[in-house]
Amino acid sequence: MQGVDGFMYPNEVQLQWSVLIVLYPFVTGLVAGAFILASLVRIFHVEAVRPTYRLAMLTALAFLLVAPLPLQLHLGHPERSYEMYLTPHRTSAMAMFGFIYLWYLMAVLVAEIWLDYRRDIVVMSQSVTGWRRWAYCVMTLGSSNISARALEIDDRVGWLITLIGIPSAFLLHGYVGFIFGSIKANPWWSSPLMPVVFIFSAMVSGIAAVMLLYMLAAGLRRQAIDVRCVDTVARYLLYIFIIDFSLEMLDLVHRIYEADESFRSLDFMIHTKLFFSQIVLQIFAGTLAPIALLGLTQVVKLPDLARKRIYAIAGCLTLIGIFAMRWNVVIGGQLFSKSFLGYTTYKMGLITREGLLMTVLLSLLPLFFLWVLVKLLPPWYEKQDTLTVVG
Amino acid sequence: MNITRRQMLILLPAAAVAWESILAGTPESSPNYNLSEHWWGMLIDIPKCIGCGNCVRACQAENDVPDGYFRTWIERYHVTDSNLANPEVISPDGGKHGFPVAKEDKGKYFFVPKMCNHCAESPCTQVCPVGATFISPDGVVLVDQKYCLGCAYCVQACPYGSRYIHPQKRVADKCTLCYHRITKGLTTACCEACPTGARQLVDLKNPNDPIHAFLKTHAVQVLKPQMATGAKAFYNELDGSVR
Numbered sequence: 361m362q363g364v365d366g367f368m369y370p371n372e373v374q375l376q377w378s379v380l381i382v383l384y385p386f387v388t389g390l391v392a393g394a395f396i397l398a399s400l401v402r403i404f405h406v407e408a409v410r411p412t413y414r415l416a417m418l419t420a421l422a423f424l425l426v427a428p429l430p431l432q433l434h435l436g437h438p439e440r441s442y443e444m445y446l447t448p449h450r451t452s453a454m455a456m457f458g459f460i461y462l463w464y465l466m467a468v469l470v471a472e473i474w475l476d477y478r479r480d481i482v483v484m485s486q487s488v489t490g491w492r493r494w495a496y497c498v499m500t501l502g503s504s505n506i507s508a509r510a511l512e513i514d515d516r517v518g519w520l521i522t523l524i525g526i527p528s529a530f531l532l533h534g535y536v537g538f539i540f541g542s543i544k545a546n547p548w549w550s551s552p553l554m555p556v557v558f559i560f561s562a563m564v565s566g567i568a569a570v571m572l573l574y575m576l577a578a579g580l581r582r583q584a585i586d587v588r589c590v591d592t593v594a595r596y597l598l599y600i601f602i603i604d605f606s607l608e609m610l611d612l613v614h615r616i617y618e619a620d621e622s623f624r625s626l627d628f629m630i631h632t633k634l635f636f637s638q639i640v641l642q643i644f645a646g647t648l649a650p651i652a653l654l655g656l657t658q659v660v661k662l663p664d665l666a667r668k669r670i671y672a673i674a675g676c677l678t679l680i681g682i683f684a685m686r687w688n689v690v691i692g693g694q695l696f697s698k699s700f701l702g703y704t705t706y707k708m709g710l711i712t713r714e715g716l717l718m719t720v721l722l723s724l725l726p727l728f729f730l731w732v733l734v735k736l737l738p739p740w741y742e743k744q745d746t747l748t749v750v751g
Numbered sequence: 752m753n754i755t756r757r758q759m760l761i762l763l764p765a766a767a768v769a770w771e772s773i774l775a776g777t778p779e780s781s782p783n784y785n786l787s788e789h790w791w792g793m794l795i796d797i798p799k800c801i802g803c804g805n806c807v808r809a810c811q812a813e814n815d816v817p818d819g820y821f822r823t824w825i826e827r828y829h830v831t832d833s834n835l836a837n838p839e840v841i842s843p844d845g846g847k848h849g850f851p852v853a854k855e856d857k858g859k860y861f862f863v864p865k866m867c868n869h870c871a872e873s874p875c876t877q878v879c880p881v882g883a884t885f886i887s888p889d890g891v892v893l894v895d896q897k898y899c900l901g902c903a904y905c906v907q908a909c910p911y912g913s914r915y916i917h918p919q920k921r922v923a924d925k926c927t928l929c930y931h932r933i934t935k936g937l938t939t940a941c942c943e944a945c946p947t948g949a950r951q952l953v954d955l956k957n958p959n960d961p962i963h964a965f966l967k968t969h970a971v972q973v974l975k976p977q978m979a980t981g982a983k984a985f986y987n988e989l990d991g992s993v994r
Contacts, residue, residue, distance in 0.1 A: 367840040369865070369912025370821045376903035376916060436901015436921030440881075443900065449882035454904050457880070544978060545874060545910035624837075698912055699994035701840055 366702025375694045375706050378714040379687075380430035383722055385536045385558065386565070386686045387427045390726075392533040393566015394420040395469070395525055400596065402522040408592035414476065414739030415577065416570045421469050422730035428461060429722055433713055453539045464532050468525040474499075475518040477737050479506045495736070533562040540689060547622035548693040553611045560604035561682050567597045568650075568678035573730070575672060581740070587664045591657075594671050598654040601678070605647050608685075625700040633695050633703060638688045646681015650674040784934050789889040790955040791928055792983030793939075794962055794971075795864050797990075799949035802827055802862035807847040809944030813929060820915045821845040822926040823866040823941055830992045831858030838992040863986070863993050864950060866941070867892060867913040867926035868974060871981030875905035875914060884923060890955075890983060891930055896922045910978045928952070953985070 364373055398416040400406040432438045441458075448455035474481075482504045485496035534555040540546075541554025571593045578585045615623065630638055653674040657667050691706050709715030754762070802825055810816060810823045825846030829839040843850065846862070853860050869892050876884050876892060883899040886892050894905075899922035906914040906923060917924040929939035933952065937943075942950045953962035965971070965987070972989040973982040986993075 367826075367842070370819075370824050370842055370845045371906075371915040372912045374915075376906045431902075434902070436903075436916060437899070440898070440900050443881045443898065447881055449879055451877045452880045452882075452904070454878065454902065455880040539904075543874075543878075543908055545908055694907075698910055699840065701837065701994060 363705035363707065364702060366697070367699060368697040368702045368704050369699060372694075372697055373704050375691070375704070377690055377694060378434065378706075379691070379708055379716070379719050380434045380714050380722070382683070382686045382690045383719055384427065384430045385533075385690070386683050387423050387430070387726065388533050388536050389558070389562035389565045389682065389686070390569050391420045391424045391427065391464075391566065392529040392559070392562040393564065393568075394423070394570050395529045395566070396563050397567045397570050397593065397596070399522050399526050399529075402519060403526065406592065406596075408588050409596075411586045411589045411741060412570050412574045412593060414737075414741075415574055415734075416566075417469065417473050417476065418733045418737065418739055419570055419573060419726075419730055420566070421465075421473060422733055423726040424461075424465055424469060425729050426722060426726045428457075429725070431457070433718065433722075453535065453542055456535060460528075460532055460535055464525075464528050468521060468528050472518055472521045472525065473737070474501070475514045475521065478503065478514055479511055480737070482506045499736075529562075530559050534559045540693070545698060546693050547620070548626060548696070549689065551611060553607060557604065557607050557611065560600060560607060561685055563600045564597065564604050564678060565682040567593060567600065568675040568682075571597065571671060572675040572679070575668065575675075577734075583740075585668060587668065590668065590671055594654055594657065594667075594674070597674075597678070598651065598658065601647070601651050601654070605651065608647075622700055625696050629692065629696050629703060633705070634688055634692050637684050638692070641684035642681050642688055646677055646684050650677045650681065653677075784936075786888040788956060790983075791890045791933060792869060792953045792955055792962075792985060793866065793928070793942075794951040794953050794965065794985050794987065796949045796951070796987045797861055797863060798988055799947045800825070800862040800864055801947055801949075802846060802850045803946060804845075804847045804849045805944040805946060806864060806941035806950060807845050809940040810926075811847070813932075813940035814927070816924075817918055820917070820924070822913075822924070823864060825850075826863045826865060827853075827860060828863060828990065828992060829853065829855070829858055829860050830990065834858075835992055840994075861990065863989075864941075865911065865913070865974075866984060867909075867928070868911055868980065868982035868984040869926075869928060871983065872979065874908040874910065874978075874980060878904045878908045880904065887930070891928045891933075892925070893927055893930060894923050894925060896920060896924070899923050910975050910980065911982075955983075 361368075361373060394416045397409065398413050398420070401410050401413040432441060435441055444455055444458045448459070478500070481496050481499045483506070485493060485500050485504070488496065537555035537558030540549040540558075541551050543549045571590060574593075575585055575590065615626070650673075653670050656662075657670055662670070694704075695706065696703050711717050804825060806823055807821065807825060810821075814822060816822050823845075824842055826840050826842045827846070827850050829841075841850065850862075869886075869890060871886070871890065873886060873892050876882075876886055879885075879899075880902060881898060881900060883896075884892065884894045884905050896917075901916060901921045901923070903916050903923070906916060914923055914925045916922065929937070929941075932939060938952045939950075942952050951962070954960045955962065962985075966985070969987050970989075971985045971987050973985060974989070974993065975982075
């Protein structure tokens with residue numbers, strides 16, 4: 361059979377989960393990671409990264425808005441997806457998606473962003489004209505009290521929401537890891553480490569994405585990059601990356617040492633079908649290279665420009681590596697037979713419902729949402745401080 | 752009675768359908784079918800299977816299974832001293848048209864029919880986000896195709912590769928143990944078509960079912976027992992190399 365080596369159960373030849381399901385954990389990971397970076401300011405008082413705080417929140421929201429789309433497009437009957445809300449099957453990990461998503465979207469992100477921006481929204485609803493005035497008036501939700509006391513309450517409630525948001529972010533992405541990790545039929549996925557690895561890789565990707573977006577936005581706005589800020593963000597990125605890599609290596613070493621019945625099959629796969637995406641892209645280019653680059657900035661005193669360039673390269677490599685990791689989990693987990701006697705091939709469509717074009721569009725959509733959000737709710741602190749923000 | 756050519760043309764197909772129905776026989780009426788009185792499973796007697804593919808063809812005809820997908824299929828194992836852990840397995844087109852003649856004399860060859868194991872602790876029903884797939888009270892794992900989202904999580908969760916997404920209906924599809932037949936007192940299409948009796952529908956709650964005596968006197972095993980799925984496809988003389 362074409363594309364098949366060895367023996368596959370006949371129903372296994374065609375992959376069930378496509379590149380869109382690769383995109384889904386990648387996007388939710390960015391959401392969770394961006395939120396954790398924002399929480400560094402709010403909860404852990406890391407003031408150095410404050411310039412990224414609002415951008416991180418808006419980035420999380422922009423990506424979260426897109427997160428369900430790959431799933432919807434993948435479903436055989438997307439028009440029935442509301443059934444997950446009406447009659448969720450309590451034993452199913454996937455059934456919780458809608459609830460965790462809505463909780464995170466409405467109770468955490470939207471609520472926190474609204475509280476954080478409420479003062480600006482009220483000011484703008486009174487200072488701008490035309491349709492934008494109406495838009496800001498709607499966004500005030502009828503609450504136009506911006507007295508010192510009201511703002512203090514906003515701040516306290518916002519702090520509480522962030523506090524709840526941290527475990528919620530872990531839940532959002534740890535749960536995605538659990539969807540894979542709880543499938544005992546698939547040894548590539550079945551691991552209690554999977555949710556933990558997903559959480560740490562989420563933090564890595566989210567922090568890298570916000571760092572890149574911050575530097576890109578500063579460049580586009582012709583503003584100087586706050587080097588102390590990116591230094592701190594990069595340092596956190598390095599620390600979390602090391603934990604993430606250690607966990608992934610622990611999983612790998614455990615599999616190699618234990619060498620259970622699936623090992624020969626999985627080992628062969630890594631040396632052949634997944635060699636480029638796992639060994640080259642994920643481990644060397646996407647993990648070891650950025651860790652080495654970020655580590656270099658910690659041990660060698662480099663000029664600002666060199667550090668910023670290194671951060672940009674390391675950030676890009678990190679995102680490639682984390683995307684490769686999602687690819688290796690989702691696609692890699694379907695390339696081998698559950699008989700451990702054969703392998704199939706993933707053929708990605710080009711202009712199909714679950715093809716390359718759709719994946720590229722869905723990857724760009726959050727950036728468009730972010731652009732709209734930034735226009736509506738400018739996250740730049742120097743403007744916000746003077747209350748002259750006009751989007 | 753005068754019959755015109757037009758009337759004859761209309762009557763002939765109708766007569767053919769009527770004759771077909773007479774040949775098929777009348778299903779045993781079972782107005783009192785009681786779900787709680789049955790616990791269905793399948794006995795597969797490996798030494799009896801000759802790999803003819805009758806069961807696969809019968810299943811596809813009975814259940815309108817799309818080409819390239821299988822509710823049941825047959826695998827042929829070739830096990831030698833040197834490949835005990837990695838036997839050579841083939842299943843050309845699910846064994847639907849039989850198998851090519853074996854060329855090598857070394858080792859042993861045998862056929863293993865596969866299907867949904869109708870697990871009592873089925874991982875597929877556990878993961879379904881809306882409960883569209885479920886275990887009936889008489890022990891058959893079924894899919895409500897008017898309710899299924901087509902997310903394919905159940906396909907991923909099945910350790911036996913028994914499920915697929917129907918390419919036209921875009922929902923999960925699998926062996927129903929011919930539920931439409933067994934609730935009328937008939938056996939499954941695959942059991943009926945098997946020329947050697949290698950497949951037998953069994954009712955574990957029926958004290959008179961021969962399965963009870965068979966289980967006492969034969970070495971019967973289920974596939975992948977380490978998965979602890981409560982599989983109810985029982986294999987007689989299952990070789991250790993079978994996956």
